[in-house]
Structures are given as C-alpha cells and as structure tokens.
Amino acid sequence: MPTHSEILNATPIAADAVVAQARSMFDQGYRLVTMSVVDLGDGNVDIFYHYDLDNEMTHFRLTHPKDQPVPSISPVYFAALLVENESRDHFNLKFDGLVLDFNRTLYLDDEITSTISAPFCKISTIQKKD
Amino acid sequence: MGLLENWINKGRLKSPWVVHFDCGSCNGCDIEVLACLTPVFDVERFGIINVGNPKHADVLLVTGTVNHRNKKVLKNIYDQMPDPKAVIAIGACGTSGGVFRECYNVVGGVDQVIPVDVYVPGCPAKPDAIIDGVVTALDVVKAKLGLGEMPKVTVID
Amino acid sequence: MYMLSNVLRNIMGKYSTRLYPFETRPAYEGFRGKLVNNIHDCIFCKSCQIKCPSQCITVDPKEGKWDCDPFACVYCSVCVDACPTHCLSMENQHRKPAPSKFVVSLQGTPRKSKKADKSAEKPAEAAAPEA
Amino acid sequence: MSRTIIPFGPQHPVLPEPLHLKLVVEDETIVEAVPALGYVHRGLETLASIRDYNQMVYIVERVCGICSCIHAMCYCQGLETMMNVEVPSRAKYLRVIWSELHRIHSHLLWLGLFADGFGFESLFMQFWKIRERVMDINEATAGNRVVISVNVVGGVRRDLDKTQQRWILDELDKLEKELRQLMKTMLDDYTVKKRTVGVGVLTAQQALQLGAVGPTLRGSGVAQDARQLGYAAFDELDFEPVTSPEGDSWARSKVRFMETLQSMDIVRQAISRLPDTELAAKVPGKPTGEVVCRVEQPRGELLYYLKGNGSKNMERVRIRTPTFANIPPLLAMLPGAQLADVPIAALTIDPCISCTER
Amino acid sequence: MLTFIAALIGLALTPVVGGLLAGVDRRVTARLQSRFGPPILQPFYDVLKLLGKAPMVVNSWQVMSAYIYVMSSALAVLLFFMQGDLLLLFFVMTIGAVFQVVGALSVPSPYAQVGAQRELLQMLAYEPLIIVVFVGISMATGSFKIADVYAMEKPLLLSMPFLFIALGYALTIKLRKSPFDISACHHAHQELVRGVLTEYSGPHLALLEIGHWFDVVLILGLCSLFWHTSIVGMVALLVVTYAAEILIDNICARMTWPWMLKNVLGVGLVLSVFNLLWLYVS
Amino acid sequence: MQSVSGDVHPEVSRLSFVLCYEVRMLDTLVFGSVVFPLLAALAVYFVRGDAARNIIVPVSVAITAAAALGLAGLGSFSYSPQAILGISLNGLITVLDFALLGFIFLIALRMGNLLIMGLTVLQVLGMVYLDFFLMDHGTQVTGFYADSLSLTMVLIISIVGGLICFYGLGYMKEHEEHLHLAKSRQPRFFFFMLLFLGAMNGLVLANNLSWMYFFWEVTTLCSFMLIGHDGTDEAKTNATRALWMNMAGGVAFVAALMFLQKSMGTLSVQDILAKSAAPGMKTAALLLPMAFLCFAGFTKAAQVPFQSWLCGAMVAPTPVSALLHSSTMVKAGVYLVIRMAPAYQGTMLSAAVAIFGAFTFIATSALAVGQSNGKKVLAYSTIANLGLIIACAGINTSAAIAAAVMLIIFHAISKGLLFLCVGAIEQKIGSRDIEAMRGLFKVMPRTAVITVIGIVTMMLPPFGMLLAKWMALESAATATAAMPPLVIMLALGSALTVLFWARWAGVMLGSTVPGENPPSEHQPFTVRLPLLLLAGGAVGLSLLSPFVYSMLVAPATALYAKATAYTVSMGVFENNAGVFAVYPLFLLLGVGFVYALRAAKKVGPEAASLPYMGGSQKVVDGKIGFNGPMNGFVETAAGNYYMESLFGESKLSKSINVIAIVLLAVMLGGVL
Ligand code: SF4
Ligand code: SF4
Ligand code: SF4
Numbered sequence A: 001m002p003t004h005s006e007i008l009n010a011t012p013i014a015a016d017a018v019v020a021q022a023r024s025m026f027d028q029g030y031r032l033v034t035m036s037v038v039d040l041g042d043g044n045v046d047i048f049y050h051y052d053l054d055n056e057m058t059h060f061r062l063t064h065p066k067d068q069p070v071p072s073i074s075p076v077y078f079a080a081l082l083v084e085n086e087s088r089d090h091f092n093l094k095f096d097g098l099v100l101d102f103n104r105t106l107y108l109d110d111e112i113t114s115t116i117s118a119p120f121c122k123i124s125t126i127q128k129k130d
Numbered sequence B: 001m002g003l004l005e006n007w008i009n010k011g012r013l014k015s016p017w018v019v020h021f022d023c024g025s026c027n028g029c030d031i032e033v034l035a036c037l038t039p040v041f042d043v044e045r046f047g048i049i050n051v052g053n054p055k056h057a058d059v060l061l062v063t064g065t066v067n068h069r070n071k072k073v074l075k076n077i078y079d080q081m082p083d084p085k086a087v088i089a090i091g092a093c094g095t096s097g098g099v100f101r102e103c104y105n106v107v108g109g110v111d112q113v114i115p116v117d118v119y120v121p122g123c124p125a126k127p128d129a130i131i132d133g134v135v136t137a138l139d140v141v142k143a144k145l146g147l148g149e150m151p152k153v154t155v156i157d
Numbered sequence C: 001m002y003m004l005s006n007v008l009r010n011i012m013g014k015y016s017t018r019l020y021p022f023e024t025r026p027a028y029e030g031f032r033g034k035l036v037n038n039i040h041d042c043i044f045c046k047s048c049q050i051k052c053p054s055q056c057i058t059v060d061p062k063e064g065k066w067d068c069d070p071f072a073c074v075y076c077s078v079c080v081d082a083c084p085t086h087c088l089s090m091e092n093q094h095r096k097p098a099p100s101k102f103v104v105s106l107q108g109t110p111r112k113s114k115k116a117d118k119s120a121e122k123p124a125e126a127a128a129p130e131a
Numbered sequence D: 001m002s003r004t005i006i007p008f009g010p011q012h013p014v015l016p017e018p019l020h021l022k023l024v025v026e027d028e029t030i031v032e033a034v035p036a037l038g039y040v041h042r043g044l045e046t047l048a049s050i051r052d053y054n055q056m057v058y059i060v061e062r063v064c065g066i067c068s069c070i071h072a073m074c075y076c077q078g079l080e081t082m083m084n085v086e087v088p089s090r091a092k093y094l095r096v097i098w099s100e101l102h103r104i105h106s107h108l109l110w111l112g113l114f115a116d117g118f119g120f121e122s123l124f125m126q127f128w129k130i131r132e133r134v135m136d137i138n139e140a141t142a143g144n145r146v147v148i149s150v151n152v153v154g155g156v157r158r159d160l161d162k163t164q165q166r167w168i169l170d171e172l173d174k175l176e177k178e179l180r181q182l183m184k185t186m187l188d189d190y191t192v193k194k195r196t197v198g199v200g201v202l203t204a205q206q207a208l209q210l211g212a213v214g215p216t217l218r219g220s221g222v223a224q225d226a227r228q229l230g231y232a233a234f235d236e237l238d239f240e241p242v243t244s245p246e247g248d249s250w251a252r253s254k255v256r257f258m259e260t261l262q263s264m265d266i267v268r269q270a271i272s273r274l275p276d277t278e279l280a281a282k283v284p285g286k287p288t289g290e291v292v293c294r295v296e297q298p299r300g301e302l303l304y305y306l307k308g309n310g311s312k313n314m315e316r317v318r319i320r321t322p323t324f325a326n327i328p329p330l331l332a333m334l335p336g337a338q339l340a341d342v343p344i345a346a347l348t349i350d351p352c353i354s355c356t357e358r
Numbered sequence E: 001m002l003t004f005i006a007a008l009i010g011l012a013l014t015p016v017v018g019g020l021l022a023g024v025d026r027r028v029t030a031r032l033q034s035r036f037g038p039p040i041l042q043p044f045y046d047v048l049k050l051l052g053k054a055p056m057v058v059n060s061w062q063v064m065s066a067y068i069y070v071m072s073s074a075l076a077v078l079l080f081f082m083q084g085d086l087l088l089l090f091f092v093m094t095i096g097a098v099f100q101v102v103g104a105l106s107v108p109s110p111y112a113q114v115g116a117q118r119e120l121l122q123m124l125a126y127e128p129l130i131i132v133v134f135v136g137i138s139m140a141t142g143s144f145k146i147a148d149v150y151a152m153e154k155p156l157l158l159s160m161p162f163l164f165i166a167l168g169y170a171l172t173i174k175l176r177k178s179p180f181d182i183s184a185c186h187h188a189h190q191e192l193v194r195g196v197l198t199e200y201s202g203p204h205l206a207l208l209e210i211g212h213w214f215d216v217v218l219i220l221g222l223c224s225l226f227w228h229t230s231i232v233g234m235v236a237l238l239v240v241t242y243a244a245e246i247l248i249d250n251i252c253a254r255m256t257w258p259w260m261l262k263n264v265l266g267v268g269l270v271l272s273v274f275n276l277l278w279l280y281v282s
Numbered sequence F: 001m002q003s004v005s006g007d008v009h010p011e012v013s014r015l016s017f018v019l020c021y022e023v024r025m026l027d028t029l030v031f032g033s034v035v036f037p038l039l040a041a042l043a044v045y046f047v048r049g050d051a052a053r054n055i056i057v058p059v060s061v062a063i064t065a066a067a068a069l070g071l072a073g074l075g076s077f078s079y080s081p082q083a084i085l086g087i088s089l090n091g092l093i094t095v096l097d098f099a100l101l102g103f104i105f106l107i108a109l110r111m112g113n114l115l116i117m118g119l120t121v122l123q124v125l126g127m128v129y130l131d132f133f134l135m136d137h138g139t140q141v142t143g144f145y146a147d148s149l150s151l152t153m154v155l156i157i158s159i160v161g162g163l164i165c166f167y168g169l170g171y172m173k174e175h176e177e178h179l180h181l182a183k184s185r186q187p188r189f190f191f192f193m194l195l196f197l198g199a200m201n202g203l204v205l206a207n208n209l210s211w212m213y214f215f216w217e218v219t220t221l222c223s224f225m226l227i228g229h230d231g232t233d234e235a236k237t238n239a240t241r242a243l244w245m246n247m248a249g250g251v252a253f254v255a256a257l258m259f260l261q262k263s264m265g266t267l268s269v270q271d272i273l274a275k276s277a278a279p280g281m282k283t284a285a286l287l288l289p290m291a292f293l294c295f296a297g298f299t300k301a302a303q304v305p306f307q308s309w310l311c312g313a314m315v316a317p318t319p320v321s322a323l324l325h326s327s328t329m330v331k332a333g334v335y336l337v338i339r340m341a342p343a344y345q346g347t348m349l350s351a352a353v354a355i356f357g358a359f360t361f362i363a364t365s366a367l368a369v370g371q372s373n374g375k376k377v378l379a380y381s382t383i384a385n386l387g388l389i390i391a392c393a394g395i396n397t398s399a400a401i402a403a404a405v406m407l408i409i410f411h412a413i414s415k416g417l418l419f420l421c422v423g424a425i426e427q428k429i430g431s432r433d434i435e436a437m438r439g440l441f442k443v444m445p446r447t448a449v450i451t452v453i454g455i456v457t458m459m460l461p462p463f464g465m466l467l468a469k470w471m472a473l474e475s476a477a478t479a480t481a482a483m484p485p486l487v488i489m490l491a492l493g494s495a496l497t498v499l500f501w502a503r504w505a506g507v508m509l510g511s512t513v514p515g516e517n518p519p520s521e522h523q524p525f526t527v528r529l530p531l532l533l534l535a536g537g538a539v540g541l542s543l544l545s546p547f548v549y550s551m552l553v554a555p556a557t558a559l560y561a562k563a564t565a566y567t568v569s570m571g572v573f574e575n576n577a578g579v580f581a582v583y584p585l586f587l588l589l590g591v592g593f594v595y596a597l598r599a600a601k602k603v604g605p606e607a608a609s610l611p612y613m614g615g616s617q618k619v620v621d622g623k624i625g626f627n628g629p630m631n632g633f634v635e636t637a638a639g640n641y642y643m644e645s646l647f648g649e650s651k652l653s654k655s656i657n658v659i660a661i662v663l664l665a666v667m668l669g670g671v672l
C-alpha cells in the first residue's frame, strides 16, 4: 500500500551488490527517487537508495566506511550523478565510476573544502560568522 | 554645461534601470522583485526597467544570502556596472544572511562584499517594500549628487 | 492572434496598477509586518529569544534590554505566539527600507523578582546573533 | 565547424536564479551543455544541528519561497508520522487549501515566466496580473504573500473564517474566468506553438529512467502524482493526475495550465467540506527514528528523509526536491536543441535552484 | 539651399520625434498589458541618464562603431528630407547597420557575438524587402528619387498594397519588435541579454538608442511615402501602421531566425513579386 | 582614327610626322604592354637567380604599367601592325595558335585526359576549317582596336596585375621556404605571371577575334600552369579542371568564330558591332555566335556551373589567385560579354544573359555565406561580382554598362587588395580561415586594418563598388527589360554579400582593451607597397569616381547607347532614375568618420571592462573567459554562423548547377 510517509524500512545491502541491484531495479522499470546519506558518527555512513514504482517505494540501506570508495550507480541511473556528487561534497565520500565527477566542486568552493573536510559530518560544527 | 548637467541629473533620478542578481535567495524575494515589474505594481512608472545586464544598469537589486561561490559573481557584476550606481539589498537574506546566516556556506549579507545603499527588510520583502526601497535609493542618489538630504533612518516610529 | 482580444480589453479598461506609494490601499489585518514590543509589559522571559527560528532577538534580563535585529528577522511571528505577556505584536505594515542597518534596542525596567532572575540565569541555548 | 561557447548564467535575465550552464553551440545548435551549481548552496540541512525541530519548520519553508508552505507541510507530516501525532482534520483540509493555493500561484508564475521565455511579454504580464489574486489571498489569510508560515508540527497556525472562505471562492471564480481567457493563447496560438511544440522532447521511458517528476513526468504521459498518496486530506478529495502524452515543452505547459484549473477545483472541494475541529494537536516528546515522506509540489514529488535521535535537534534532515530530480532530464534535452530553445527547455522543468542546492 | 535648411531642421527634430514615439509606444504597450506605464518623456530621461554615465567599453572599435552608426542613420534621414535617392539612402543606412554588427563582433563576448550573427540574418531578411519596395516605387514613378514620389497624383498605397506589407515586415524587424526581436530588444528578457547591445553601456548605448530613433523615423518616413497626397492621409497611415506594430508586438511570441528567414523572405518576396508584376503589367 | 599615309605636302607631311610619331609611339606602347611582358617573362625564365629576378620583375611591371598609362593617355585608337620582324602577324598568330593547341594536346595526352584531348581536337578542327576553308585571306582586319573600355582593362591589368607580380616576389620567396624546395621554381612561376599580363593586354586590345582567341587560349594555358604550380595532387586536379572548363569555352569561341566568319564575313569586332546596329540584323545568324561568345565568356568568368575551377584555383599561391580573380583571367570573360553587348542589345539573348548573371550573383553569394575559408569567400564573391557585371551587360542600357565598367575597375582594385591581404595573413598565422583571423588586430594591426578597408570598399558607400552596385540596381529596376525576378535576385544577392563581408570585417577587429596599441607589425616592402597602393587606390579612386566615370566609363558607354548614362556635376551622379552624391557623401561620412575615430581614441584604458559573461567573467593568462563547471576556467570562443545546412557547398552546388545548366540551355535554345 503506497503511503506518503512511512517509518523507514530499508533492506540492508552490501557494497558489492549495489550496482547489480540498481541494474535489476532499472530493468524492472523502477525510478531512482534519490539517495540519502547519514553520518553514523562511528566512522560509517548509511547510504539509502530510494526507488519507486507506481508510487510504491523500496529502500536499501548500505552501511559503509566513510573513507572507502562507494560503487557508483550513475552508469546505470544517470540521474544518480547529481546526488552522488552532492554526497561527495557533503560527506567527502568517494564514488567509483561516477560518470561526471565534479570532485567536490558541485556546490563547494576552496574556501569551504580547505577549511572543513566535510560539512555534513556529525562532529563538524557549523562555522559561525560574525 | 549647467543646463545639460541638470537634465542629466533629472534623467538619473527618473530612469533607474535595474539589474537583479539572485545570490542564494530562496526565491521568495526573487519572485517579489519580479512581481514589481508586473501590472499590479508596474515599477516602469518610475522609469524602472529590468535590463538584466549589469553594463546597462544603474541599480543592482540583490536578493538572498551571499555564499562563497556567488560572492565572486556579485563582485563581478558590481564591477561591471558603470558609475554612478547604487545597490539595494533585499530581504533578510540580502541584508544580513537572514535565517541562513549561520550556515557553513553562507558569508552573510550583501554588504560583506560590496557597498550597499539601501537595506530592505522582510522575508520576503513585499513589492511595496521593494518600491519603497527604490524610492529610498533614489533619495540616496539625490543626496550623493548634492541635491537633497540623506533619507533618515527610522528605528522606531 | 488569440491574445488580441485580451490586449484590446486591457487598453479599453482601466489599468490594474496600484499606484503605490502615491495611493495606498488598506492593509490586510493579519499581515505580519513590523515587529513591535510594548516594552513596558515585557518580563524579559526570553521565550521569544529561545523560540525565534532566526535567532535575531537578544534579551538581557539583568539590564532590562530587549534587542531585535529587524534585518535578520524573518517576520514569522513565532515570538509573538510565544510571548507570555502578549507584549510582542506585529503591525500590519511592513518595515520601511533604510540606508543603513541598525538594531532595534529597547530599554525596559529590569524585573527584580526572583522568578525572573532565575529564568534569566538559565543559560541561553542558542548563540546570540550578530549585533 | 566553428563553435561558440556561451556562459548561460549565473546571472542571466531569463533565469531569475543562478543556474549556470556552459553551452557549446555550433550555428546555434547545442552540442554540449555542462551545468555548474553551487551559487545558491547554503547548506541549510546542517542547521538542524543548532535549531530545534520546531524552528526547522520555518527554515525548511525557506528552502524555496515559491512553494514554501508545501515544504513545511511535508516536514511536519514526516515528524507527525515519526512522533505518532494524529492531526485534526480541519488542519488537514486547511493544509490542502493553502498548498493548492501555492500550486496555483506557482503555476501562474511559471506560465508567466515561460511566456517571457519565448518573448511573449504581454502574456507574461497577464499571468502575473491574475496571479496577484492568489497573492492577496495568501496575504489576507496567512499574513504573508509568499512565505506563509502556517504549518506547525501537529497542525496549522491559522484558520479561515466563513467570510474569508466566501471571499476566496469569489476570487477563484474571477481568477478562473481570467485564466480561461488566456488558455487559447497559451495552448493554441500559432507563434506560441511554433516555439513550444517539439522542443525538449522526453519520452515516457526516458522520463522515468532519468528520474523526472511532476509535470515534467506527467507531460510525458506518466500519470504519477504524489497527491495520489492521499496525504493531508487528499484521500478524501476527487482528482485525477493531469497528463499529456506528447513529452515536449508544449505538453508540459499544458499539464501546468490544466493543473492550475484542477487546483482551483480542489480548493473549492476542500472549502466546501471543511470540517469543524481543532487546528493543531498537542505534540508530546522528542522525535526519534527514521521517516521518509513525500508530497507533490508544483514542480513534482518532494521527498524528506528525517532522522531523530530523541533530542530536540534532528539528527538529519535530508531534502530531495523536485528540481533536483528534474535536472538530469534537462541535461538530456539540451544537446541538439537550438540556442533559442534553451530558455524554453530549461523553463519547462520549472527549475528552482534554490531548492536544488538548499 | 532652402531644402537643405529645411532638411537640417527636420534632422534636428528627428530624435525628438523618435523619442516621443518611443515614449508613446512604451505607454501604449503598458496599457495593452494593463499596466500604468512610464511617463511619455521616459525615453529622453533614459538617454540623458545614459549620457551622464561613465564610459565603459571593451575596446575602441565599439566606440567608433557607435558613432558611425548614429552618423550614418542621421545622414540617411538627411537624405530623406533632402528628397534624395531612395536606394542611396538605404545604402547609407546600411553603413550604420554594418558597423553595429562590426562593433559587436569586435568584442569577445558570446552574447554580442551571437547577437551580431543574428543581426546579420535579420539584415538578410529585411534588406531585400526594402530594396524591392524601392524598386516598386521606381516602377510606379519612374525613378528612385523621393521628389518624384511627391510628383505622383495618386497615393502609392493604392498601387502597391502588398509592397507596403513587405515594408511592414522590414519595419517590424527594424523596430526590434516581436516576433522579430531576435538579435536585440528593448529590455533584456531574452536569451541574448540584448545581443548586439550587450557590450555597449552608458553614453555609447545612448548613441545607439538615438541612432535607433533615426532609423525608426526614417522607416516610418518611407511608409509615409505611400500616402503622400494629403497630410491627413499620411498621418492616419502612420498611426495605423504604428498601432499595428505595437499590437503585433503584444500578440506574438518571439520567433527564431530560421522561421524569420523562411517567413519574411518567403512570404515577403512572394507578395513583392506579385505586386511588382502587377505594376509591370499596368 | 589614325592611319599611316605617305603624302608629301608639307602641311600633310608635318601632320604625317605627328601621325608617324604617334604611330611609332603607339607601336612602342602596344609593344610595351603586349609583347614586352613576354620578353620579360623569357628573361626571368632564363636569367635565374633571385637578384636578377628582383630587378627584372619590378622594372618590367613598371614599364608595362607605364606603357598602359601611355596608351590611356593617347586615347582610343585602332592600329594594325602588319608584321613583326618581317613575319606577317596574321600568319604568325595562326602558327602560334596551332602550336598552342598542340602543346595543350600534348599536356592532355600526358595526363591521359580524354576530355581535354577531345576539346582540343575540336578546336583544332574548327580552326583548320576556319583558317583554310572559311577565311578570306584577302580582307584586311584591323588587328588592334582600343576604346576606353579596352584601355580601362589595360590599365587594370597592367597596374593591379603588376602590383600583384611585385607582391609575388616576396611572397614566393617565403612560400618556397615553407615548402623547402630543392630547386627554386620561381623562374617558371614568374614566366607565366608575366606572360599572363601580356596575353591579357593582347586580349583586350585585339580587334581581330581570331587574335583575341589566341590570347584567350594563352591565358587558359597560363592559368593551367599557375594553378598547378605547387605540383600537389590537389593542385594538379584543380588545374586540370580549370583547363577542361576553359577549353570548353574555347570550343564555343571557335564555334563563334566559324559562325561569324560565315554569316558576317568578318572577324573584326568593330565591323561586327557596326553591322549589328543596322535594323533587322539581330537574327539568329548573329545571335548564335554571340551566344557562343557569351558562353565562352561565362566559362572564363567562372560563372555557374563552371564556378568550381575558380574555387579550385585557390590551391595556387596567393598571387596567382589574386591575379586570376582581380585583374586578369576572369575579367577576360566579362570583357568579352560586355564587348559584344551592343550586338545583342534588346534581344532575348540579352535578357537571358541578364537573368543568368543575376542568378550567378545570388547563387555564389549564397555559397560565399557558407564558407569560412577566407580565400573561398573571396572566390565566390568574385564570381558573384562577375555575375553582377554580366547581369549589367545583359540589362544593356548605358547606365548598366557604366555600372559594369565601374564594377570591373573597383572590383579589380579591392579584390586584388583583399587577396594580397589574405596571402600576407596566411603566411603569418598559417591559416586562411576566417575563424583563425579572430582578433587579428592584436597580431597584425596594420594588415587587419587594411583588410577591413578593403572589405569596406567592397560593400559600403561612398566607395566605388557601391556606386557601381547602385547603378546596377537602378538600371535593373528602370530598364525596360526589368523583370521582377531579376530585381529580386539582385536584391537578395546584395543582402547576402553584406552578410559575409560584415562578419569578416567584424571578427578581424576583435580586441579587448580600449585605446590599445598593439605591438607594431613588420610588413615586408613587397607586401606593404602593393597593399598601400591598392588600399589607397580603392579609397582614392572612389573619391575620384566622378573623374573615373567621365574619363573612362562614360566614353565606353557612349558606344552602346546614344543617351549618356549619368550627368556628373560637382561630384554628383544623376540621371532620370536617381542621384548619387559622391562628394557630399564623402565629405559628411569622412568628417563623421574622423570624428568617430577621435571619439574612440579618447576612451582610454581606464574605461576598460571585460565582456559580460553572466557575472562569471575571468582572465587567466591574458585569456578572456569565465569560471565554468567544476570551478574551472573556460576560455570563450565564438564562431560565425556558416549555416552549412542552408548555405553549404554540398547542399547548394548541385541544385545551383542544375539551374545554371537549364538557364544556359534556355539561353542557347532561345536564340534559335
Ligand atoms: S568533518 Fe570531522 S568527522 Fe567529518 S570527516 Fe571531517 S574530520 Fe571527520
Ligand atoms: S529573505 Fe526570506 S524570502 Fe527573502 S530570500 Fe531570504 S529567506 Fe527567502
Ligand atoms: S513562565 Fe517561565 S518559562 Fe513560561 S514563558 Fe514565562 S518565563 Fe518563560
């Protein structure tokens, strides 16, 4: 039953299965809604893959070390390009096989990347401006 | 030359062409700026045209917060406006950074990068306020030309 | 071509421009305009400061000072809803543009009562905004 | 073949927002389009760590001013699910009314900008003229023309009294009449069709694969609309997603035009059925857990991923806005298009960079 | 000598008339859009203000081109008032058009460059039409001299209505009005940020604006030749023509240059041939 | 008219002295312009060595030019040298004719090109038939005849052509350095260049059509040799194409000779023209050979569908292209068409010629729009202008002929100038592509400005080309033969020319700092002198156009119609159809221009600003660009629209050729 807001129920997935999974979702006609990244604070991040077919969502959860490259699904879903680059900016994650890698310049300029290594990480503090 | 000078000054007060730059605005202020051009507010009454090109503009309308990427653009645009020129910062974001001023990628208000002549508060500033802002800017210009007094700041009235 | 009837109707009829600022129409009652504080009724309880999403109010119970940065305020009226004494209110006129920025700084009588002192001593949870 | 490289933006009169495209054209045919973003990026999702979950309502409203109310609504609905709050039904109906009014003003705004995109100034002016009716309704009922701040977690902050309801219905009737007068020009005019038909074509399959949402998706004939999910009071109201199968710019403009009329109808339905209950429910405790929620914005499906950790600050607020999803389709539309069609193609996804970059 | 002095006076009045026309145009346009609109004198305020701005240019050729543009437009108007040769007057006007393009092309600005290319295509569209209209006039009067038009007994419009329509196309393009505001336009809500005019600013932009006024008056002057027999008829014709231009501007989307070339050259030339054959036969 | 007489009366003898003197003078001058270049050519060929060549070429072109001026000073004449060094000239030329054809046949044989062989054989057969069966050898035909049309041509050929040869000295030196040739081929090059000049002079002065034919074939041979000069495969193919197309024209020429000899009984141009003026003469018997002559002229003038040989000629070193395009080869074609114009005046043939010329004008102008190769633009524009000249000849009123002659003069100067400019640019920047010339002002300020002057003189008033175009358009519109299609073609064509010239001029001036003085540019003397003289000539002669008209053009048109084309007073051209005020225009535009220049100078670097780039403009290493995706610098680039899909050669050529062939067929068929 499709619903507009749901307590997240995501199937865990392993890093090496992500691309194959994406391919199979693509073939079944799923639309990639987006990916979400959360810093878990213990050196890992949760990466969620949200898919949709006829308004019904399917989620996958990849728990992954922050400092290791994540397989990119952008060769399968071109649309993943933006969100993966965004995560690259925000969490300093690296993606393997990203079709167009902005290399942390999608949103950020040197002023930020040289002073904060990853603005969306848990223990980073928001920079105060006076 | 006196007469021509007078005419030119008159022109300056009656033909403030604007260029609008959206530094990171939430669009709230943007669409209100745009609304000013449309029939119900129609700032063309004051000779205002949105020229869209800094080289043709006399007044720079800035909405939104300045961030690290657009601050260079803002400066570039300001530099490409021929003198005399004025800057109006619109909305909480443009004047101070608004709700976003503590975000990591936000530099703050427009005055962090270029001199600002008029601050228009509001979130968003409604078209009436923007019109007031332009009128105030014209008063500022007038004062700078030595033709009038600087508009007063009313904190509490 | 379909536009022809429309533009002709426009030119026959009256323009729809409101001639602001030469003519003003009465403001809507509920408009969230200028934020004002009837400082005499303020108890410096800091509710407004704490609730404000833009963190633009600074209340100093000791000095009896209530400061608000009208250029950082987003006119959401959360503070108005939060104010226990209803000394905060919003006019239905927008705040006028100004050639320079300032902070609205109101001086009231600091409350001497114990309760007020106590609440004032509670550490402020969010940082004060720029002055 | 000689190439021209055009920096389209970040400051550009047809794009009120700072999107930047590096366009490579040969005799005005686009051979390459590379986007550059980041001119609006504020990083407001990080504000969750220093603002409490109630204050975040007013911050997410400012992700984008155009459909501010719908952002707040989505965020509140997510939190209500997470915290298990039952929202009073009058609040649900009021949410429908204000969000549909937002859709109307957003679509009218878009129709105007689109008209300006193909250089039809008077049409632009007409759409913006009639749009002021909705802006007045917002101002009178919610206290602000654009960022209306009516949603809170648990319900709404303002009510509509009977006179206001009647006035809204009156204004909508006038608006509908004025809008219908523009319908032929927008959808049938020779010059307009010359500029929109066949421009930026996206097939249904392409649209789905590229992740298009909203009118961009429905303009390719896919009947998907998050309102079908029945949030707020939509499960009790009658409507069908508007679609058009052509997949070109004309189809997308038709979808938006028809949706504007549809939204008026929804508002009328909601007003006629407005139940008499409280406006907001009490919200006990602090949020914990993970929630994903979606609503339909004027530009399409919006998704929030929220994670609470039991404190008053949210652990993570992740916002996937419709324009974010519609940019890949845009990039796919551009190569091969004419330079003059770039504003048209770009506008048909109704880009909102502010929410794309947050 | 007397004609020369009269022509000089006419020349001096041209920018005044051009500016007023632009002012009325803007006011009427505003009203068509249900707006209040600017003061009638607005174009003069604009130009005065521009004259008072600090110069800002990318290179010197721009400046030179701006001056040459105004000069040649003024010269063309002078030739018109001197009742000179139509074709010559047109060639003189071309100098200005060409230099406008040269000025834009000399700047490494993508917008000016694209604008210049489109301006050239616009010239390609309207130049043949104007020449053909002149040929039509010469077939009717036996010469290209304006003086000979005035010697005619019947208004030209009666014998060359289709050529008048062709001239209308040229007028719309020259006025930079929809659907032909392709290379540059009065505001900047278009993809080219004013195209050929992008890189001009301040006093030089003012010059181009004044030059534009000359051009507009000149082409309207050419239209007036179609009803030279009575002042009333002439004025009426001009008012109707200009009103039609404003209306067309407000009921059309901007088109693209391929459409323009196809349509203007296709329809315009077919109309012209038809009219020329008609003149040839009669 | 002078003729040699042997009287004794003192008065007469004084007169005869004067005459003799003049005749001797004439002898010398004709010799100087026709035979002397050949001798000089032989000299350069045999006296090898740079130093010698560097003296022989300038001196000989100076002598030829002086001879041309001298001839022009003498005015019209007719002159019939009977023998040279005791050999009958008629006989000599006949012998040389066959030798030439034989030589061409040998060339064709070596290439194994059956087409050229066939065309040569046809000509040989025709000439044999003409010389041995048709010709009445008793009748005396005046060998040379010059009126102001021929004299104008002689001036152009000798002066413009001479300057081009002079320019060639420096150019070829550098050209060969680029090619790293073991053995200089310059002697051969200049041999043909100089021979070309002589042959051209002979061609335009010849009154006897069979002599003209001889010179005609010499130019064909020279062009073949020069186009193929570099010896590359492309050069060879293109040279071969030039050869067969011109030989086809030659066949038509021979055919015309046979028909004329048969129907008119003479090959004297003068006689033919005189006879044709009689009423009732303009029958197929006259018009058919005229049509053939026109056809020959079209091939030589590279009119559609023969445009490809001239475009192919672009592979040759630039002086060759300059020479072929501006002053020689192609002008021979239009010269012939104009020369014969009175003979077919007022006939359908004339109308057909007009339509054909106008079609070439519009077709090749459109082709030029699609080209980014500068030399090709020049080539197509040449063909277009020749088309316009031919259209004028076809319109065939005195004003139209005046237009044609004016076009010949001013086109030769401006086009010669432009070719030399492109050559100089190409040697410096290594490209002849217009896109590569963007911002040339920053690299070669002087050449860039001169090129722009050249372009402006091609397209804008008050310069001579435009004066001529004005005459052409007005005469087209007011001629009785005015047909709407003709006028519309001319109008469209002229709009197209504005398009491709304006953008070329614009891109070259690209620069980025106001008041900037780019580093001054070194121009070798062999470049600078011709450029300055030609640019000066283009501007100066335009200023003097009223004189040019009354001294050279008006007398030439007088032959064609009784009515004078234009009255010129105080520098104002006027006739019934219109007025063109040269002096007032020059004055006002000149003052305005000077004022504009001064205003431009006044704006200094302090007003500098970068171009508008949406606010992201940036300069890195002196390059202008913007901050693009990934925070990276993107240098701006701009390209003209060549609109391959509308104006591309591959797109248009086929249909143009088909239409042209149909038009030619109609023209030839219409005569019968
Ligand atoms: S922000 Fe802090 S926690 Fe996050 S990656 Fe950088 S150092 Fe590590
Ligand atoms: S001031 Fe408010 S409405 Fe304006 S841009 Fe900022 S957040 Fe948006
Ligand atoms: S009672 Fe205490 S906590 Fe409540 S509002 Fe007053 S001061 Fe604040």
Ligand code: SF4
Binding pocket: C035, C051, C052, C053, C054, C055, C056, C057, C068, C072, C073, C074, C075, C076, C077, C078, C079, C080
């Ligand atoms: S209105 Fe909102 S932003 Fe302004 S002070 Fe009150 S709570 Fe803060």
Ligand code: SF4
Binding pocket: C037, C041, C042, C043, C044, C045, C046, C047, C048, C049, C059, C066, C079, C082, C083, C084, C085, C086, C087, C088
């Ligand atoms: S909430 Fe009201 S009473 Fe309390 S400090 Fe603020 S203004 Fe004063």
Ligand code: SF4
Binding pocket: B027, D063, D064, D065, D066, D067, D068, D071, D106, D297, D298, D299, D302, D321, D322, D323, D351, D352, D353, D354, D355, D356
């Ligand atoms: S950009 Fe789109 S999604 Fe974002 S707030 Fe605006 S309208 Fe809503």
Ligand code: SF4
Binding pocket: B027, B030, D015, D016, D017, D066, D113, D350, D351, D352, D353, D354
């Ligand atoms: S789509 Fe975005 S940029 Fe365009 S008008 Fe709407 S808010 Fe502004």
Ligand code: SF4
Binding pocket: D119, D120, D121, E181, E184, E185, E186, E187, E188, E189, E190, E254
């Ligand atoms: S297209 Fe836009 S900018 Fe240009 S004239 Fe029309 S309305 Fe003005």
